[in-house]
Amino acid sequence: MVLLTLLLCALALAGAVPVLVLAAQVLASLPPLRPTPVTGRRPSLAILVPAHDEAALIAGTVATLRAGLAPGDRLLVVADNCGDATAAAARAAGAEVVERHDPARRGKGYALDFGYRHLAATGLPETLVVIDADCAVAPADLDRLVRRSAALDGPVQAAYRLDPPPQASSSTLRLATFATLLKQIGRPLGAHRLGWPCNISGTGFAMPARLLGPAEQANGPSLASGHLAEDLKLGLDLALAGHPTRFCPEALVVSVLPVGAAARQSQQTRWEHGHLSLILPYAGALARAALRRGDLRLLAIALDLCVLPLVTLGLVEIALLALGLAGWGLGAGPWPLAIAGTGVAVLGLAFGLAASRWGGGLLRWQDLWALPRLVLGKAGILARFAGRRQTEWVRTERAGEEPSAG
Structure with missing residues (x-):
């Protein structure tokens, strides 16, 4: 039983670490934000906008972004594997546009890399900014x-x-x-x-564009x-x-x-x-x-x-609590149960503090009735990760769109 106790303690302590990190972040976020002036030199920039079938939104996004450009800045929309008029709409709104067609290499990262290479070949500004099309x-x-x-x-x-x-x-x-x-x-x-x-x-x-140059990419970072x-x-x-x-x-x-x-x-x-x-x-x-x-x-x-999303982290902590309780029932020591119970309590406190700071004016007490549905949905996501995890990028449907066949 000593080995079982040690194993359960190790699991409970491992689960407690992300809870403590989350609690520290929540506590530090509680004071009201007092913006500090951002001064210094404004660098030249290129805004890179990856867009896959965004014809309905892209003109408005381009108009908003163009308002923040200075002379010499660039705004590049990458129309990535589009089956609609995204490219034409972006050009009409005043953006520079490149089109990418490569169904075998799907995903936002490939679109960003394609756009970066175009910028690098035609005059790369100092700073690269990435803004999504929505x-x-x-x-x-x-x-x-x-x-x-x-x-x-x-x-x-x-x-x-x-x-x-x-x-x-x-x-x-x-x-x-x-x-x-x-x-x-x-x-x-x-x-x-x-x-x-x-x-x-x-x-x-945003980042200095040179961080994604060939010399830097040899050390790791790549779009x-x-x-x-x-x-x-x-x-x-x-x-x-x-x-x-x-x-x-x-x-x-x-x-x-x-x-x-x-x-x-x-x-x-x-x-x-x-x-x-x-x-x-x-x-x-x-x-x-x-x-x-x-x-x-x-x-x-x-x-x-290592800090999982809130509901997912809660599921993990409850599972560790159940393991501690089962171990105690089998004759293991009380420490795994105590550690896991403390983790659940700290997570509950962090949730309450976060809800008061970041859910003010948004959450209502009756919203708690929706938590079981969220928990079931998260459990399904975790189960699919263990059995049939998603590996292919899929675009999220926008408001007002019909679900796409692809």
Whole structure:
């Protein structure tokens, strides 16, 4: 029974680590944000917009982004494997456009790499900014983002907010909005205040363009990837190459959550399967690099990577609690149960604090009735990861669209 107790203690302690990291980030995010002025030189920039079948949205996105350009800046839309009029609509709105046709290499990472190579061949500005085709960013926020990247001479992630669709309101949507708000803004803000780097969130990030040049790519970072979480992978590769991403809470990029439950499930599956598949290959590599270089920023990124999405983390903690209880019933010591129980309690406290800070004006008490549906959905996502994980990138359906056949 001693071996069983030690094994269960090790599992419970391993589960407690991401809970403590999350709790630290939540606590640090609680004080109100007091924006600090972003000063310094504004570099020349190129905005890279990957777009797959975005004809309905791309003109509005281009118009918003053009408002923030200065003379010499570039706005490049990559119409990637499109079957609609995305390219024509983007050109008509005033963007530079390149078209990519390669059905065998699907995914946002390949589109970004194609666009980067075009920019490099035709005059690459100092800073590269990536904005998704369904996002909006104000000129002032774009200016803050690129100035911060130039000042730090490294990658910088903006605050990425996903709002609920204006034509839909439900407990499930409000909970999903809260979860993404905590993940994309609350936790990075807390990490920023603790002096930790953050991960790239997929859209609204800027970096010196030279970091993706041939010499740098030989050391790891590359845009060309078909990975489900190509954004997260890029940030991890940049960190291992010595360029961890910093958070810029003063810059805001806004998008909208999918309306339909099936579209949200598809998006969550892609995000979570991509995240889970990166933990094992990168957490250890980051920890070893942190010890070898004496760079605790890499250890912070490794720990952040191990923090699963809120409901998924809750499921894991409850499973560890059940294991501790079963072990105690079989004669093991009480320590595994005590550690797992403490983890569940700390996670519950962190959830309550996060809900008060980031769910204020959004969540209602009756929304808790939707939690069982969310838990079942997350359990299904985890089960599919264990049995039939998603490996191919699939575009998320936008508001008002009919589900596509492809």
